[in-house]
Amino acid sequence: MRIGKRKIDTFPYLMCLPAIILFTIFIILPFFDGLYMSFFKWDGFSEPEFIGLRNYSNSIHDSLFWLSMKHTFIYAILVTVIKNVLAFLLAYILVRKVPFQTLFRTGIYLPVTLSYVVIGVLWSWVYNPTFGLINSFLTMIGKEEWILGWLSDPDIALYSVVVVDVWKWLGYHMVLYLAGMQAISKDYYEAASIDGANGFKQLIHITIPQLNSTIVVNVLMSLTGAFASNYDIVNVMTGGGPANSTEVSLTYIVSNAFRYSNMGKANAMSMILFAFVFVFGFIQLRIMSREDGYDV
Amino acid sequence: MRKSLVIAIISIICILFASCSKEESASTSQTATAEKEKIVILGPACTLAEEQAAWDQVIASFTAETGIEVEQQRQGTWDDTLQRLQTRRISGEQVDLIVVGMGTVSASLAPAGQVMDLTELMRPLYDRFPEGVLDSCTLGGHLWVIPYQDASGTSCFYNPDLFEQYGLSVPTTLAEWIDVAEVFSANGIIPFMIQGGDNWAWAMPFFDTYGQATGGESVERVEEWLSGERSFNDPEVYEAMNALKALFDNGILTSESFATDEDAMLANFVQGRTAMIFGGTWIYASLKSMNPGFEIRATEFPVLIEGAEPVHAFATGDGALAIPSWISDDNLENVMRFVEYILRPENAKAIICANAGGNPIFEVVNGAIGESDVVTEFLNEVSVPHSVTYLDWIWPTQINDAICSVMSQVVGGRMSAEDAASYVQDQLDTLVSQEDYVYAWWDSWSEEDWQEVTPATIPDVTAWEV
Numbered sequence: 001m002r003i004g005k006r007k008i009d010t011f012p013y014l015m016c017l018p019a020i021i022l023f024t025i026f027i028i029l030p031f032f033d034g035l036y037m038s039f040f041k042w043d044g045f046s047e048p049e050f051i052g053l054r055n056y057s058n059s060i061h062d063s064l065f066w067l068s069m070k071h072t073f074i075y076a077i078l079v080t081v082i083k084n085v086l087a088f089l090l091a092y093i094l095v096r097k098v099p100f101q102t103l104f105r106t107g108i109y110l111p112v113t114l115s116y117v118v119i120g121v122l123w124s125w126v127y128n129p130t131f132g133l134i135n136s137f138l139t140m141i142g143k144e145e146w147i148l149g150w151l152s153d154p155d156i157a158l159y160s161v162v163v164v165d166v167w168k169w170l171g172y173h174m175v176l177y178l179a180g181m182q183a184i185s186k187d188y189y190e191a192a193s194i195d196g197a198n199g200f201k202q203l204i205h206i207t208i209p210q211l212n213s214t215i216v217v218n219v220l221m222s223l224t225g226a227f228a229s230n231y232d233i234v235n236v237m238t239g240g241g242p243a244n245s246t247e248v249s250l251t252y253i254v255s256n257a258f259r260y261s262n263m264g265k266a267n268a269m270s271m272i273l274f275a276f277v278f279v280f281g282f283i284q285l286r287i288m289s290r291e292d293g294y295d296v
Numbered sequence: 297m298r299k300s301l302v303i304a305i306i307s308i309i310c311i312l313f314a315s316c317s318k319e320e321s322a323s324t325s326q327t328a329t330a331e332k333e334k335i336v337i338l339g340p341a342c343t344l345a346e347e348q349a350a351w352d353q354v355i356a357s358f359t360a361e362t363g364i365e366v367e368q369q370r371q372g373t374w375d376d377t378l379q380r381l382q383t384r385r386i387s388g389e390q391v392d393l394i395v396v397g398m399g400t401v402s403a404s405l406a407p408a409g410q411v412m413d414l415t416e417l418m419r420p421l422y423d424r425f426p427e428g429v430l431d432s433c434t435l436g437g438h439l440w441v442i443p444y445q446d447a448s449g450t451s452c453f454y455n456p457d458l459f460e461q462y463g464l465s466v467p468t469t470l471a472e473w474i475d476v477a478e479v480f481s482a483n484g485i486i487p488f489m490i491q492g493g494d495n496w497a498w499a500m501p502f503f504d505t506y507g508q509a510t511g512g513e514s515v516e517r518v519e520e521w522l523s524g525e526r527s528f529n530d531p532e533v534y535e536a537m538n539a540l541k542a543l544f545d546n547g548i549l550t551s552e553s554f555a556t557d558e559d560a561m562l563a564n565f566v567q568g569r570t571a572m573i574f575g576g577t578w579i580y581a582s583l584k585s586m587n588p589g590f591e592i593r594a595t596e597f598p599v600l601i602e603g604a605e606p607v608h609a610f611a612t613g614d615g616a617l618a619i620p621s622w623i624s625d626d627n628l629e630n631v632m633r634f635v636e637y638i639l640r641p642e643n644a645k646a647i648i649c650a651n652a653g654g655n656p657i658f659e660v661v662n663g664a665i666g667e668s669d670v671v672t673e674f675l676n677e678v679s680v681p682h683s684v685t686y687l688d689w690i691w692p693t694q695i696n697d698a699i700c701s702v703m704s705q706v707v708g709g710r711m712s713a714e715d716a717a718s719y720v721q722d723q724l725d726t727l728v729s730q731e732d733y734v735y736a737w738w739d740s741w742s743e744e745d746w747q748e749v750t751p752a753t754i755p756d757v758t759a760w761e762v
Contacts, residue, residue: 044382152555152704
């Protein structure tokens with residue numbers, strides 16, 4: 001194809017076309033359809049009725065929606081921080097020669113291969129007050145006073161679910177950090193050792209700066225993942241309870257759509273959630289990628 | 297090489313679009329897609345394999361007799377049915393019969409005009425049901441579903457061996473229950489369990505205590521409340537909530553119940569870890585299948601409010617059949633022929649008994665009753681006369697969720713009954729102001745609305761009767 005005197009090679013664009021078409025059909029179009037439907041009152045069956053911004057107004061005045069948003073943020077921030085710190089530390093340990101290295105790597109990665117539903121059911125039994133492994137173990141070691149209502153105490157339930165999410169994805173992030181650490185040239189460490197830098201200084205001045213792009217990717221993935229993929233685990237383990245203490249925005253949106261037959265409000269809440277995640281992700285990417293000079 | 301790749305990419309795109317397109321023009325009306333000689337049943341997966349086998353057998357004999365094919369789309373849970381129905385409605389797929397609970401119909405499908413008014417359609421077949429069975433399937437004087445599963449209610453089940461072992465009598469009042477609980481607790485046995493890990497289950501004990509507090513008038517009170525004639529901030533509501541709190545305060549209900557779901561509760565019970573459990577009567581079939589030799593007895597939920605009588609939730613239609621209002625007119629005759637066929641006593645007995653593990657509690661369709669046992673006899677003779685319908689079939693889903701949410705807090709002492717009632721009242725007020733919620737929606741329907749759910753013609757089912 002020619003535009004003026006400049007010849008444009010269409011081949012690369014054509015190669016991207018299938019992905020763009022799929023992305024448009026399954027992401028872009030549903031997004032705009034959702035945005036459109038957020039201005040309607042619709043029960044999923046009858047004819048939609050245009051109600052302007054009423055769904056947004058109702059969502060903004062819905063205290064349970066804001067409670068679920070609060071839980072979503074707590075969940076996302078905790079999961080992101082804990083996952084990345086632990087994954088980094090594990091990778092830092094396992095990048096060296098340690099006994100049973102392969103066994104540890106495999107064991108830590110194994111939960112990644114299991115579905116949220118399987119993990120949710122498994123951990124529900126682990127947390128079970130009468131049959132659960134945790135309470136049985138605490139009883140066995142004589143620490144009954146440490147037994148808590150892991151999934152039944154509204155002050156604890158959300159953190160119990162966070163633990164499960166961290167457990168599931170720890171291996172995935174560890175592998176990414178491990179790959180990043182293995183790619184750092186040993187010359188840096190040798191030079192630093194000759195200059196007298198100890199292990200901690202090498203970590204601060206070589207490993208972390210060299211891993212910046214890996215950290216950005218890991219944090220962004222875990223943050224957006226925690227915002228957008230917490231439905232299954234919460235639904236299986238607690239269903240949003242007890243007393244809405246684990247209600248996250250996705251479970252509440254799904255309830256509005258399919259339990260309360262309020263598709264319009266569910267779409268409006270989805271748009272609000274999208275706006276928050278977009279802004280949050282953008283700021284995070286902007287701050288963390290500053291040194292590498294990425295175009296954001 | 298490049299040329300081949302370009303051709304391959306274009307071919308993939310063409311295939312993609314072709315596979316996404318429909319063979320016929322899309323329409324939300326089912327008229328275009330319905331096949332005259334096929335019926336599609338949408339519903340949750342059968343809980344017991346025996347029930348699915350019974351459906352398969354009855355359907356095979358129906359097809360052999362009539363030549364009409366029946367496709368069963370049975371998967372997922374009862375909760376998924378609404379969502380699956382919505383997607384089929386939007387995509388214009390054929391659905392002729394829905395296996396659904398009356399609770400879903402009264403909360404969602406009937407007010408949205410999505411199920412057919414069966415009042416006239418089923419009239420020739422009313423004699424297939426024992427008297428009064430269709431009452432709880434009726435809203436605003438119109439029949440919306442036909443019950444096609446055992447009736448269900450709330451009940452306590454206990455382990456008679458444990459009571460005998462410790463020389464205890466089954467409690468009927470709070471004072472007796474406290475004494476019994478002390479003995480069991482001292483011997484390492486959980487005195488009583490509910491499935492508090494399932495959020496939805498918290499409303500069930502409230503049905504019973506609110507029934508006690510109102511002298512069996514709980515349905516009328518709720519109807520008045522939803523109609524705006526009274527508030528949920530009411531001494532009877534507080535009394536019902538505080539009665540359940542007393543169970544926790546007196547060591548009858550322990551913290552284990554707060555995180556125990558139905559499976560765990562049943563496992564605790566059949567392993568002898570707990571002496572008594574509370575739940576829907578549908579758990580009786582599961583208990584029997586878990587441990588066929590295990591001795592189980594039923595008893596009424598003890599009276600927790602002084603001077604009150606026992607009251608339980610009980611209704612037919614928990615598992616029922618509805619016809620979508622958007623069914624093809626051409627296929628309605630086939631559907632009614634199928635309905636007539638499965639309501640024949642021998643077919644109804646095969647399916648309904650299989651669903652109930654052999655012993656339905658109640659005869660919901662004439663002839664659909666198996667051998668009674670000590671539990672079903674008790675439920676029929678003692679519990680049923682003391683029953684009112686499920687309150688969650690009356691109040692909307694949002695209200696049920698709100699009540700379930702606060703009940704665990706009240707029982708656990710984290711919230712007062714007054715605050716809980718205020719929270720629930722706020723939820724109703726929000727529903728009214730934001731969603732234009734009206735309780736008696738049938739009174740506000742126009743002629744046109746009724747026409748949408750009324751069959752154009754009534755097939756003569758008597759022509760097929762044997």
